[in-house]
Every structure is written in C-alpha cells, then in structure tokens.
Amino acid sequence: MATIRALEFFSGIGGLHFGFNASGVRGEVLESFDMNQQANDTYKLSFGKSPVSRGIDRLTAKDIEKYNANCWLMSPPCQPYTRGGKLLDDQDNRAKPLLHLLDQLEKMKTPPTYVFLENVKNFETSRSRTRMVTLLHKMGYVSRECLLAPYHFGVPNDRLRYFLMARLRSSFRGTTSAMATETTETDQNFDSEKEIIYTSWPMPAFVEEPAKSTKQHSFQSHELRHFLDIDQSQAKHYLLSRQLILERPNFRFGASERTKVVMISSCFTKAYGSHHVAGGGGLLQTLKMEQEEYDFGDSESIAELGLRFFSPTEVARIHVFPLKEELESEIDHESLTSESTTSKLPVEETLTSVRPFSPRLVRNLKGPFLRFPDKLTALQKYRLLGNSLNVWVVAELLRGVLFADHPGSPLPVYRQY
Ligand SMILES: C[S@@+](CC[C@H](N)C(=O)[O-])C[C@H]1O[C@@H](n2cnc3c(N)ncnc32)[C@H](O)[C@@H]1O
Structure with a gap:
C-alpha cells in the first residue's frame, strides 16, 4: 500500500501536520499552505520549513498536481459557518479558498486518494458542506463525517468540531470489507442529506483492521x-x-x-x-x-x-x-x-x-x-x-478511520508509554 504523501492546506501552526505525525501512519506532509505571517513563522520554527504563503485561492490544479500528493489535509476558515457570526456560508469571502480548492479538485487528472477536513460545528448544515460532499461522491469518493470533541478521546476539553474523511472507492480494490456494500450505491442515488454524522467514538472505519482491538480505541480520561x-x-x-x-x-x-x-x-x-x-x-x-x-x-x-x-x-x-x-x-x-x-x-x-x-x-x-x-x-x-485544533483527535481519526488499513507504527507515538 502506497505511503501517504500529504498536502496541508490552511496549515496555521501545523495542527494537522502534528496530528499526522502522531497518528503513526507511514508517510509525510510534502507541503503546507497558509498566508498568515505569524502562523507561518511558528510553523517554520517548529518544522524547519516555511509554508507556501501564496493565497490558496490562487493555486491551480496544475500547481497542486506537481506535488504528486495522494492526500489533502484541510482546515479552512470557520467564520462563514460560526454560530454567532453572520452565517454567510458560501457567500462569505472567507469560504472562497475552500470552494476554489473544490473546483481544482474536480479538474485534477489524479485526484488525491484521501481527503480530510476539519471545521466548526455548524459546517455540517452548510451549503459548502453539501457542495463538497456531493462533489466527492460524484468523483467516486466514499465519506465519513462526524462531530467529535477532545473529551470523546479522554482530553478534558469541550471543543466540538466537524470532521470529514473521504477516500476514493478505487482504493478499496481487493479489500473484502464493509465498504463493499457502500460502494454498490450508485452516484445518482447519493443523497448528501441522508449521510450519517457520527457523534460518538469509536465510529466505523472505512476498512476494519482485524489486528486492531477495540481496546485501542478506549481512553483513560485525563484530569x-x-x-x-x-x-x-x-x-x-x-x-x-x-x-x-x-x-x-x-x-x-x-x-x-x-x-x-x-x-x-x-x-x-x-x-x-x-x-x-x-x-x-x-x-x-x-x-x-x-x-x-x-x-x-x-x-x-x-x-x-x-x-x-x-x-x-x-x-x-x-x-x-x-x-x-x-x-x-x-x-x-x-x-x-x-x-x-x-x-x-x-x-x-x-x-x-x-x-x-x-x-x-x-x-x-x-x-x-x-x-x-x-x-x-x-x-x-x-x-x-x-x-488551531486538537492534535490527538486528528491523530485518532486518521489512524482509526481514514488510514485504518495502512501500515503505521504499532501504536501512535503518544501511546508508547
Ligand atoms: C482555521 S485556521 C487553520 C489552523 C490550522 N489547522 C492550525 O493548526 O493552526 C485557517 C487558516 O487558513 C488561513 N487562510 C485563510 N484564507 C487563506 C487563503 N486564501 N490562503 C491561504 N491561507 C488562508 C488562515 O491564515 C488560517 O491560518
């Protein structure tokens, strides 16, 4: 199975990159993209490499394709969807870079096998989400969505966030998994409104890994x-x-x-x-x-x-x-x-x-x-x-759902105590 070659869009201080590292999944983050100077300075000091500071809304499919990445990690601005904000959704200028990325995704000759997105609670009811999920399914992805907080993973913090994980159906070839039934559903029948949004952990992975016991999904609650x-x-x-x-x-x-x-x-x-x-x-x-x-x-x-x-x-x-x-x-x-x-x-x-x-x-x-x-x-x-976001939540979702059948280290780094 191919190692993961990820791009990190809206990288900020690198929460997704840290989460990817902590997941123990084999692979690397090839490039990151953000235009906030303070975030980029922090990222450079932490990872030794500056993110690309050009606006994401100016990247073309060709620019992105040259990385030959097979995974997109994204945490776009949340203001268009934040309760208490104006809730302009796809009409908010700050939603444009995400919508632009979706347009580029559609144009890609080799779209990424894996897509991961984080946003605030409320994104799940947005037009941007419908547009994204509908596009992904049209392009041959299957998706998992959830609303989870760090306290679901044993961290005493109440930060409920929306996560979307998607994977190209073709990547399941040869797997005898629960995905077989999901993949028989035709694109025409896909109804984004009917998709389940999971609100508890563990949630179903794309592919069950027999070697992984449920014990690995249970957490001690930390004070x-x-x-x-x-x-x-x-x-x-x-x-x-x-x-x-x-x-x-x-x-x-x-x-x-x-x-x-x-x-x-x-x-x-x-x-x-x-x-x-x-x-x-x-x-x-x-x-x-x-x-x-x-x-x-x-x-x-x-x-x-x-x-x-x-x-x-x-x-x-x-x-x-x-x-x-x-x-x-x-x-x-x-x-x-x-x-x-x-x-x-x-x-x-x-x-x-x-x-x-x-x-x-x-x-x-x-x-x-x-x-x-x-x-x-x-x-x-x-x-x-x-x-930013909770690194541990990202790590668990990557390890336990999106890349559940990938070779990684036996346990993620934070579990090796
Ligand atoms: C919700 S934050 C993501 C934070 C990140 N996950 C982290 O761990 O710090 C959204 C980020 O998108 C960046 N951003 C917003 N519009 C952008 C654009 N057009 N091009 C590049 N970056 C953009 C902001 O600077 C901000 O850092």
Whole structure:
C-alpha cells in the first residue's frame, strides 16, 4: 500500500501536520499552505520549513498536481459557518479558498486518494458542506463525517468540531470489507442529506483492521490538572483583574480546577486571553478551592476566587501539541520539591501521568515540537492556538478511520508509554 504523501492546506501552526505525525501512519506532509505571517513563522520554527504563503485561492490544479500528493489535509476558515457570526456560508469571502480548492479538485487528472477536513460545528448544515460532499461522491469518493470533541478521546476539553474523511472507492480494490456494500450505491442515488454524522467514538472505519482491538480505541480520561504548568510561579501573569470581574455583573466562568474531580475546560476561541472578551475558553479557580457553588450575581465573591486564564502553554498542552517544555518541566521537578517552593501542584502525579505527550513520553520523542517565535505575545499565541485544533483527535481519526488499513507504527507515538 502506497505511503501517504500529504498536502496541508490552511496549515496555521501545523495542527494537522502534528496530528499526522502522531497518528503513526507511514508517510509525510510534502507541503503546507497558509498566508498568515505569524502562523507561518511558528510553523517554520517548529518544522524547519516555511509554508507556501501564496493565497490558496490562487493555486491551480496544475500547481497542486506537481506535488504528486495522494492526500489533502484541510482546515479552512470557520467564520462563514460560526454560530454567532453572520452565517454567510458560501457567500462569505472567507469560504472562497475552500470552494476554489473544490473546483481544482474536480479538474485534477489524479485526484488525491484521501481527503480530510476539519471545521466548526455548524459546517455540517452548510451549503459548502453539501457542495463538497456531493462533489466527492460524484468523483467516486466514499465519506465519513462526524462531530467529535477532545473529551470523546479522554482530553478534558469541550471543543466540538466537524470532521470529514473521504477516500476514493478505487482504493478499496481487493479489500473484502464493509465498504463493499457502500460502494454498490450508485452516484445518482447519493443523497448528501441522508449521510450519517457520527457523534460518538469509536465510529466505523472505512476498512476494519482485524489486528486492531477495540481496546485501542478506549481512553483513560485525563484530569485537567495534568495539563497545567508545573511551575505555577508564572500563574500570576494570567490572573483576571478584580476590576474586570466587578465591572461585569453575572460574570461566568467555564472551568475550575479541583484536586480530585475531572473538570472540562471549554472551547478556547481565538479571542481567548483578551481582557475585553473574558470568555470563550474557561478559567481556572486558584483560591477558595473548597467552594463548589457560585453566586454569579455576587461579583465580589467571584472576584475572591483567584480566577486566571490558562497560559498559552497550557492551552497548547490541552490541544495535545508536543512541547519541548515537557522536558524542562522535569528540571522544574527538582526545584519544586525543594523546601523553598511555596506554590506547587501535585508534581509526582503530574509527572507520572500518562496523558498524551507527557514528560515521560516526550523524552523519547525527537520532535518536531510546537515552538512559538520569541517575539509573539501571549495574545498572539492564544489567537493562533484558538484557530488551531486538537492534535490527538486528528491523530485518532486518521489512524482509526481514514488510514485504518495502512501500515503505521504499532501504536501512535503518544501511546508508547
Ligand atoms: C482555521 S485556521 C487553520 C489552523 C490550522 N489547522 C492550525 O493548526 O493552526 C485557517 C487558516 O487558513 C488561513 N487562510 C485563510 N484564507 C487563506 C487563503 N486564501 N490562503 C491561504 N491561507 C488562508 C488562515 O491564515 C488560517 O491560518
């Protein structure tokens, strides 16, 4: 079976590339495309190669064909479909690069065997989605669609996203799989409205791999505290000002940290960390930990809770990006256990945690790691991370659904603990 030669469109800080690496599937990302300078600088620092910065809407089928790629990974802008936005869908200029790519796909002499797309919840009801799925089926693809969040995969984060995976029917030749029945359906009979959108995990792969047990699809639920910075000395920089809370009657927060209870952080948006928009991402409670009920109408009592934003590194960790900081956190371990330390987390437990890309695991990982240029501010990092995606979710979908019958490493990298 051919190794995967992927193109990564709308690459941002490389979430899809990291996900591809983590899936353990044999292959490589040949080229990436994005026009955001800060995202491209971050990508270059992480992967050692700059994405193509030319607008995707200016690429021709011929430009794309020269890569001889057999897989497209895409995470197009979500604003045309975001609830709370104008919902202009295919009439929004920001939908144009995706629609342009679909036009090029139709023109390709050798279209990619595999297509993977990520977007926000709501894309599933859009005209853009109907156009995409209808085109794929007309061109001879079969597809799987789902709405899943990191918490389905054991990561305490509520970021529901739409995923579409498609594969050319011809790639199933010789397989005796459940796909045989699906592939008998004629293109004329295809009704995009009737396609199933899976909302739980595991979902059916294109081809069942007998060697893979269901155990590989089950996850330990990781507690939010395992994703926090071990060195809490920087936490003060992320505290919400008392004034901000008092100015906002009925100020609500989405997540709190308990020592024993698993809490779920909510979806980090690209506006996260902005003091103008103190929402859309959850906050951590750092004081009065015994308090379990909140009177949101009483701003004074809320201001006493020591609420803080997650740090950019914590957001990256929750999005399961591989971070070199994990190695450094082992050094912190030494200092944190010294007598002089005042603020500390349950370090022992954190270090022995088996969450994805935990220090223990990262020690064996050669990279690439996510690295932000020094010049980026915390707000710029939040914005890039808010635009990005959960690496682990992508890795599992690639490994368990799109490439289920592909030779990969026996277990994805984050499972080798
Ligand atoms: C939802 S984000 C994708 C983020 C990415 N998956 C990641 O892990 O960071 C969409 C990206 O599309 C890029 N983009 C939007 N329009 C574009 C265009 N016409 N050409 C190239 N890139 C574009 C934006 O700069 C942004 O980084």
